[in-house]
Amino acid sequence: xxxxxxxxxxxxxxxxxxxxxxxxxxxxxxxxxxxxxxxxxxxxxxxxxxxxxxxxxxxxxxxxxxxxxxxxxxxxxxxxxxxxx
Numbered sequence: 001x002x003x004x005x006x007x008x009x010x011x012x013x014x015x016x017x018x019x020x021x022x023x024x025x026x027x028x029x030x031x032x033x034x035x036x037x038x039x040x041x042x043x044x045x046x047x048x049x050x051x052x053x054x055x056x057x058x059x060x061x062x063x064x065x066x067x068x069x070x071x072x073x074x075x076x077x078x079x080x081x082x083x084x085x
Contacts, residue, residue: 026072028070032076057078
């Protein structure tokens with residue numbers, strides 16, 4: 001199964017990410033979410049494919065705000081939980 005994740009917009013309230021680091025953060029979220037979906041599977045509504053217009057990942061505590069790869073992985077886990085997977 002081929003899983004591609006593309007996040008058009010990611011809203012992080014209360015977190016400041018320098019403009020130059022945003023692509024790194026986005027890539028980390030997408031890569032970790034692809035991994036989680038590949039390992040944990042897709043919910044029935046995603047098996048047929050298509051876009052998910054919005055996922056509420058809830059609130060979370062972000063650990064090391066200077067490590068954007070780690071931050072992206074934490075965000076991906078929250079999004080994955082929010083997807084009901």
